[in-house]
Amino acid sequence: MIPRYKIAALISIVTLTLAGCAESARENATGKAVIRAVNAIVDAPAVVFKIEERSLGSLEFGDVTPIQNYDDLAYNFNYDITDIGATSSRRLASQFLDVVADTNYLFVLSGSISNPQITLWTDDERQWEGTETVFEMGFMHLASNLGALDVYFAAPGTAPTAGAAVGTLVNGERLDPAEYAAGNYVVTLTEANDPQAIVYQSPSRTLAGASTDSILIFDHNPTRNSDVHVRHLTQAGTAADLVDARVSPTGQFLHAAPAIGNVDIAENDDFASLLLADQPFGNLSGEITLSAGTNDYTWTDAGNMGAILVESEEVIAADYKRTLVLAGPAADHTILNVQSIRRPFSTSARLNIINAADNAETVDIYFLPDGDSIADFTPISSGIPFTFSTGMTPVIAGDYEITITVAGSQTVLAGPLDISLANRDVVEVYVMDTADPNAMSLMVNRVNP
Structure with missing residues (x-):
């Protein structure tokens, strides 16, 4: 069994702000390293990962930035977030790093928005010839709501048995990459010390040689039906979802x-x-x-x-x-x-208004604080045709009114509908026809997990 490896660095937001003053021991670059980042906070909105103040990508939950190659100098790496209604982003977490050439770095944002943490995992960059018939696979436990897991990595049809796991992990730990022969593999996760208590099982996946990959184990995404959200991160920089083969849509x-x-x-x-x-x-x-x-x-x-x-x-x-x-x-x-989006945000509500009404060619959608008049405001969405929607949008918690009008006018077709929204609420509102061609109705579907 491959031993467990503790995280390389776990740093709270309090200490992060004290670490950005150091300088690299090298005056000039001697090589490059690979930089990637992931967002593992299940109830977080999109965050932006930056090297100094340059964006390396926006990350929803479970996303991984593309491969970026940077000189072996010293940098501050930052995660930023933009709050609803804010005109600029704010710093969520930072880490100083004196980059070493020929190293793979993976920054993991975990914890919560109110108490974020950065985990930094490092590996020496393996140079493949391209003809190898073996690959390397590592496993990372990023699921704060799951306990200890046994990890099985074997040919399709191989049932998990006691002693056959490649390792045991708890949140914040990983199994360093180990070699496997190219071929077809299934990832199975069980509760620790209980091979029959299967938590997750991937479909069979064909894996070629000459690559160092990772399996990332995340918390349950409420938009999905599986209990665990799993992704396959390749050395080439791609990240693919691995659904639970046992779970139906x-x-x-x-x-x-x-x-x-x-x-x-x-x-x-x-x-x-x-x-x-x-x-x-x-x-x-x-x-x-x-x-x-x-x-x-x-x-x-x-x-x-x-x-x-x-x-x-x-x-x-x-x-x-x-x-x-x-x-x-x-x-x-x-x-x-x-697509029914169910993942909540800890910092806001989420709202999607779907136009399923054909009585008017297009409609305007007003979403106003309770008590405000549509006569004094412009719609949040104008000229929305049948079958279109606003998309799932973050909304500041509060009391609101939804009104639907004929596009370009304030002739009311539906509403005002009173709706109260709190942080973590996820709500769909369907605009529907009625028997009266000059009227519509509104149906609220609260899909909070």
Whole structure:
């Protein structure tokens, strides 16, 4: 078993601010090193990683910056964040580093926005000839909400057994890269000392030789269905999601077409096992297990599978949550395929307003503090057509009103709708048609994890 390795550096924001005064021991560069960074705070908005004041990339949770090569001199590396409504960013965390040539550096932002930490992992840069039939793989535990994990890395079909793990990790630890023969591998994570308690299992992945890669283990992303968020980071600089092969995607179905009666919904013509039966207008279903891949979905009159209303081919990504919305007039039904984002921000609410109404060609959306009049303000989004949305947007916690008007005018179609938002709230608001062609309705879906 490969031994566990403690983190190279774990530094709180308090001490970080004291460390930026040192200078490099070298006056001139003698070589270059690889610099990368990752954001491992699950409830953080996007942060920006910088070398001094130059941005090296914006990072959502789980993102990794592209490979950057820098001279072996001394630098301050910084994570910045821009608060909602602020005109400039603020410093979240910093670390001084005297860079050593031919070294790989990975800066990991973890902890929380209120108490951020930087972990710095380093490796000597291995020079591959390109003809090797082996590769190296390391494993990093970045999941603050998970306990100790046993890591198995073996050929497909190999069940985890006692003593076969390549190592055991707790949050903030890693297994240094070790050599493996090129081939097909599956990553399996179990609770420590219990091979039967599988927490995560990847699909089979073909790994070629001549590369030093890493498996990054993150906290559960509420937008996904798996309990663990896992990514494969390659020496070439790419980062790929590794879904849990045991977990299916899920979806909700919203009936937003008032001209249509109750409906049945089937996946891939399986009318014997309907996904949903007798759904009325205005109803949003619970989460339903779907098949990953490209599927055919059919809406029919309730109880009559021969009365097909609409057929739609939809791509359902493995492990994700979707919402499929039946909308539009009776003669021209439309299906909206909405990715249901569930990951909260600790610093704000998140709000997405989706236009599933066809009664007006385009609409304006007003989002105002409670009590303010639309006569005194401009809309937050103008000319939004049917099937479009504002996108999931961070919002300062507070009490608000949502009003929908005809585009370019203040003729009210829906609202004002009172809505109270707190930090960590994640809310979808659907604009829907009504039987009255001059009116719309608003449906609130709070998707807080």
